[in-house]
Structure formats: C-alpha cells, structure tokens
Amino acid sequence: MIQNGPYNEKVMDHFRNPRNVGVLENPDGVGTAGNPVCGDIMEISIQVEDDVIKDVRFRTFGCGAAIATSSMVTELVKNKTIDEALAVSNRAVAKALGGLPPIKMHCSVLAEEALRSAIDDFRRRQGKP
Amino acid sequence: MDTKPIYLDHAATTPVAPEVIQAMLPFLEGAYGNASSLHSFGQEAKAAVEAARTRIASFMGARPEEIVFTSGGTESDNFIIKGIALSRRDRGNHLITSSIEHHAVLETCDFLRKQGVSVTLLPVDSNGLVDPDDVRKAITDKTILISIMHGNNEIGTIEPIAEIGSIAREHGVAFHTDAVQTFGHIPIDVDELKVDFLSASAHKLHGPKGVGLAYIRKGMKITPLLHGGDQEKRRRASTLNVPGIVGFGRAVELADASMHTESSRQSALRDRLIKGLLSSIGDTRLNGHPVRRLPNNANLSFAFVEGEGLLLSLDMEGIAVSTGSACTSSSLEPSHVLKAIGVPVELAHGSLRFTLGRDTTREDIDRVLQVMPGIVHRLRAMSPLVRKGAVS
Numbered sequence: 479m480i481q482n483g484p485y486n487e488k489v490m491d492h493f494r495n496p497r498n499v500g501v502l503e504n505p506d507g508v509g510t511a512g513n514p515v516c517g518d519i520m521e522i523s524i525q526v527e528d529d530v531i532k533d534v535r536f537r538t539f540g541c542g543a544a545i546a547t548s549s550m551v552t553e554l555v556k557n558k559t560i561d562e563a564l565a566v567s568n569r570a571v572a573k574a575l576g577g578l579p580p581i582k583m584h585c586s587v588l589a590e591e592a593l594r595s596a597i598d599d600f601r602r603r604q605g606k607p
Numbered sequence: 608m609d610t611k612p613i614y615l616d617h618a619a620t621t622p623v624a625p626e627v628i629q630a631m632l633p634f635l636e637g638a639y640g641n642a643s644s645l646h647s648f649g650q651e652a653k654a655a656v657e658a659a660r661t662r663i664a665s666f667m668g669a670r671p672e673e674i675v676f677t678s679g680g681t682e683s684d685n686f687i688i689k690g691i692a693l694s695r696r697d698r699g700n701h702l703i704t705s706s707i708e709h710h711a712v713l714e715t716c717d718f719l720r721k722q723g724v725s726v727t728l729l730p731v732d733s734n735g736l737v738d739p740d741d742v743r744k745a746i747t748d749k750t751i752l753i754s755i756m757h758g759n760n761e762i763g764t765i766e767p768i769a770e771i772g773s774i775a776r777e778h779g780v781a782f783h784t785d786a787v788q789t790f791g792h793i794p795i796d797v798d799e800l801k802v803d804f805l806s807a808s809a810h811k812l813h814g815p816k817g818v819g820l821a822y823i824r825k826g827m828k829i830t831p832l833l834h835g836g837d838q839e840k841r842r843r844a845s846t847l848n849v850p851g852i853v854g855f856g857r858a859v860e861l862a863d864a865s866m867h868t869e870s871s872r873q874s875a876l877r878d879r880l881i882k883g884l885l886s887s888i889g890d891t892r893l894n895g896h897p898v899r900r901l902p903n904n905a906n907l908s909f910a911f912v913e914g915e916g917l918l919l920s921l922d923m924e925g926i927a928v929s930t931g932s933a934c935t936s937s938s939l940e941p942s943h944v945l946k947a948i949g950v951p952v953e954l955a956h957g958s959l960r961f962t963l964g965r966d967t968t969r970e971d972i973d974r975v976l977q978v979m980p981g982i983v984h985r986l987r988a989m990s991p992l993v994r995k996g997a998v999s
Binding site for chain 2: 485490493494496499500510514515517518519520521536537538539540541542544545
C-alpha cells in the first residue's frame with residue numbers, strides 16, 4: 479500500500495538516513511547553492527588535508543531529492559582529492575542514486591554547485607585563484 | 608507498516624462509499640443501456656439518471672432541468688466560463704474572478720484573455736477572503752460573468768458568495784461559483800447563494816471520479832462546450848455516464864444524511880489538529896481563515912523546512928497529506944493561493960494541507976500530533992535556514 483512516492487529505494491534511503499549532516503567546526507571551505515525563494519538551498523563545508531577532502535558536511539533546505547543528492551555528493555567526495563571531487567558531475571550524483579525523476583534533476587545540479595562553491599572558497603582561503 | 612494508513616487528503620479525492628459502489632454496480636453489469644435509447648434497456652438507464660438528477664437538484668435547491676451532468680469540476684468550470692464568454696460576446700467581454708481560484712478557472716480565464724477577453728483578477732485579504740466591495744468596483748458595462756469559488760481547495764477559506772451574488776444581481780451580471788470543495792460538505796442552496804451557475808464534482812464527496820455537474824439557472828443561455836447529440840437538452844453532447852451519475856446521486860443522498868453531524872465532527876477534529884500543531888511546533892502558522900473555513904481543512908506552514916520532505920516523512924508513517932510546495936509541482940512555483948494571501952515564499956514552500964473525511968477518527972488526528980514534532984525537528988536539524996538556537 480505505502481509506496482515510496484516518486485523516488486527509488488536508494489534515494490529514499492539517503493532521505494531517511496542522510497550521511498554527513500551538519501556543519502564542520504573549523505572548515506577549510508564553505509559553499510552554498512540555491513536560495514530559499516526557489517525552495518532549495520544547500521550548504522556544504524569541507525575539511526582538506528594534503529589536497530584530500532578528509533571530512534565533509536551538508537545542510538539542506540529542500541525536497542527529498544535535494545536532501546538525497548546532498549547526502550550522496552558528500553559520500554562521493556569524501557577522501558577524494560580536490561581534482562577528483564571537481565570531476566564529480568551532477569549526472570554522477572544522480573546515477574549513484576540510481577536515477578532521479580526528470581523534474582528533480584535540478585537538485586543534482588545544485589549539489590554539484592554547492593560542492594564547487596565550497597572548493598572555490600577553500601582555494602580562495604589558500605590564496606589560489 | 609503495522610499501523611493502519613491514515614488518509615488526510617480528502618480535498619484531492621475521497622474513497623468511494625460502499626453504498627455508492629453498490630448503487631453503481633447494476634449499471635456496469637446488466638443495466639448497460641444507453642439513456643438515449645427508446646427501448647427498455649435505454650429507458651431503465653434514463654429513469655436511473657433522472658432519479659439521480661432529481662435527488663441532486665433538491666439537495667441544492669435547484670430544479671432537475673437546471674442540472675447538466677459533466678465529466679467533473681474542470682469540465683463544468685470550462686463549460687460555464689467559456690460558454691458564457693461565447694454566448695454573451697455581443698453584450699461584453701469582461702470577466703471578474705479571484706486570484707485564488709482553482710486552475711480550472713484561472714487557466715480557462717487565461718485562455719480567454721488570449722482570445723481578447725479582458726479579465727479582472729481580484730486580490731484577497733490575508734485570510735483569503737474576497738472583498739465584495741472589490742467585486743462591485745470591478746464591474747463595468749462590459750462585464751458578463753463573475754466567477755468566485757465557494758470554498759478554497761488549498762486554504763479552506765469560505766467566500767462570501769451570497770453577498771457577491773447580491774451585487775451581481777444588482778448589476779445584472781451572471782454569477783458562477785466553483786463549489787467543488789463545498790458540495791456535500793456544507794449546505795448549498797442556489798437561491799440563498801444567489802448564483803446563476805455552479806460547478807461540483809462527485810469524487811470529492813465519496814462518489815466516483817469522472818462525473819460532475821454544471822448548475823445552470825433557468826433562463827440562462829449558454830453555448831455548449833461539447834457539440835454532437837441531443838443529450839442534456841443539447842447543452843452537453845455525449846452518451847450519459849450512467850453508472851457515474853447514479854453513483855453521484857447516491858453520494859449526494861449519503862452526504863445529505865450525514866452533512867450536519869459530519870461538518871461539526873470534522874470541524875472539531877480540524878481545530879484539535881490545528882491547535883495541537885501550533886502549540887507543539889514552534890515557528891508554525893495557520894494559512895487561511897481561522898473561522899470561515901471548510902470543516903475538513905487545516906493548512907499550516909512550518910518555517911525552515913520544505914513541504915515535500917514533510918510529506919514524504921509523513922508518508923513513511925502511513926499518513927497521506929498534500930503540500931503547496933513548489934517541489935511537487937511541475938512548474939517549481941509554490942502555490943498561487945499562498946502567494947495571494949501574502950505567505951512569504953520560504954513559508955509557502957513549507958506548507959502542508961491536511962484534509963479530513965468521514966473516515967477520519969480522533970485517533971488519526973492524535974497520531975499526526977504524535978509524529979509531526981519529531982518529523983519537523985529532524986528536517987530542521989538539517990536545514991541551513993535555521994539559525995543556531997532559533998529552534999529547539
């Protein structure tokens with residue numbers, strides 16, 4: 479009787495049990511994407527050691543897909559180098575979740591943007607362009 | 608899920624009553640005649656349709672010949688608004704409606720606007736009420752129809768239809784109300800409401816989907832939407848949906864018998880739900896009129912969280928509700944109704960609509976009150992909009 483609505487089991491798992499929720503105490507970079515007027519806002523903070531993302535956290539205001547894509551992107555970039563993290567595309571996030579309804583693909587774009595924004599912030603703090 | 612599912616989305620649709628199914632079955636089985644046929648099969652179907660028509664007409668203080676059966680609320684709205692725009696185009700080309708109408712009205716008016724009809728969209732106050740004085744001021748010598756809904760499907764506000772009806776009569780302008788959410792839920796008398804046209808739909812009152820009605824006051828000329836056969840006194844061609852109409856008739860009979868006790872029972876449960884949610888969850892607001900609202904409607908906004916997340920979380924608990932959040936609409940725009948009553952966009956995204964029904968119990972409401980604080984808390988804990996310490 480009770481279906482998972484528009485989402486597959488993997489998306490629902492990340493919605494129910496999101497990974498890496500929260501804010502890092504002393505982040506090396508913080509980025510946000512979206513805005514509350516559109517109904518989605520994501521914030522990602524990263525801790526970087528020797529060019530590797532050692533820790534990552536997210537907070538998201540948004541629908542089930544927005545929460546699941548935020549959770550998945552943190553999983554995909556944890557313990558990856560900055561270059562590897564930058565190579566994670568929105569499609570890769572959606573694919574890792576086993577697919578998203580077409581109307582929800584913008585949520586995966588937001589996850590990619592929030593991550594890039596956090597990396598940009600990290601690089602700014604490092605004095606790199 | 609070991610607990611029983613709790614359905615709180617009766618404004619979307621209602622379960623078909625077992626009595627309605629029983630009434631319909633003979634017309635899906637042996638009594639399959641076409642109500643337009645002269646032989647006994649046809650006459651049997653016709654008699655059943657006319658019995659339903661008489662029953663429904665008397666329920667709303669109308670005459671049987673003033674009822675045209677349609678495929679539902681959307682068709683009735685389209686039929687009446689387009690039909691009047693066409694039949695009265697010699698007399699004018701101006702429509703008045705409100706900014707919180709159902710899309711079946713708003714999109715129809717928008718379609719007509721593109722055909723050169725001018726449309727005035729009246730604002731509403733923060734409770735969702737249309738000011739009858741605004742209606743009066745908007746009337747011009749070109750106005751051919753005023754269309755204001757009876758009860759709003761999202762926020763439950765009940766509009767001052769009789770007052771607007773008086774104004775329409777003073778000015779000789781035809782008046783339509785979309786009563787899809789009120790029909791079978793609160794008393795409706797077309798003379799007391801002073802309406803010339805009314806739309807209703809069976810599946811909102813435990814009837815079947817795919818059948819509704821357009822009330823057309825005697826003497827009102829209207830151009831049909833569907834052309835073809837002679838059905839419905841040439842106002843709507845198409846073979847009559849006999850099982851659907853019979854089911855609609857039975858659903859109205861059941862509503863007539865239970866409406867008064869149900870509206871007070873549901874109002875009490877509704878208020879229990881509203882008070883319980885407002886007191887147990889901070890940064891929460893009620894949307895719609897506190898008193899002039901549908902007996903079964905509670906619409907609230909929960910700050911800092913998004914409606915779809917709330918909806919999915921409730922669904923995981925076996926509780927079905929709906930949201931005005933953008934995330935569940937294909938347009939990604941939040942509800943036009945919440946926008947019209949001035950709910951800030953962020954709060955509109957965090958809105959939930961609970962709509963009760965005949966099957967809703969006090970235990971159901973208490974279960975919602977039991978799980979909601981935890982659900983909101985969990986989502987707020989992961990929301991970047993929550994300032995540190997803003998929410999406990």
